[in-house]
Amino acid sequence: MIGVEIKADSDGLMVEQKLLKLKQLPFLAEANIKTECPVDTGNLRASIHTEMIDENTTSTGTRIKYALPVEFGSAPHVIRPNEAKALRFKGSGGSYVFSKLVHHPGTDPNPFFERGVERTIREVAGV
Secondary structure: OOOOOOOOOHHHHHHHHHHHHHHHHHHHHHHHHHHHOOOOHHHHHHHHHEEEOOOOEEEEEOOOOOOHHHHOOEEEEEEEOOOOOOEEEEOOOOOEEEOOOOEEEOOOOOOHHHHHHHHHHHHHHHH
């Protein structure tokens, strides 16, 4: 016969509850990061995920290339087509504009990832 002994003393229960909260922490952080994430198409927010690396390690992040410029901002730069002869985008009037290059003014940082992590820390600390 195989048996399992379960002890329900208050100290053991507290330890189990704390371990459960620690295991849920990365997923709480993921949810908070997604809440803070700016949304245009929703691709960036949908790409944020948490993976288990091993029993004691998780990783929360995204592989979307434009996540870093969103988080940290970007300097003014020139955009050129990679393979096509011209860039195509909607102009202010709603019609399509074609151009061989665009002088992008850069973007301000939007540290959504940092805000999500800070929010998680505040929630866990009970602040």
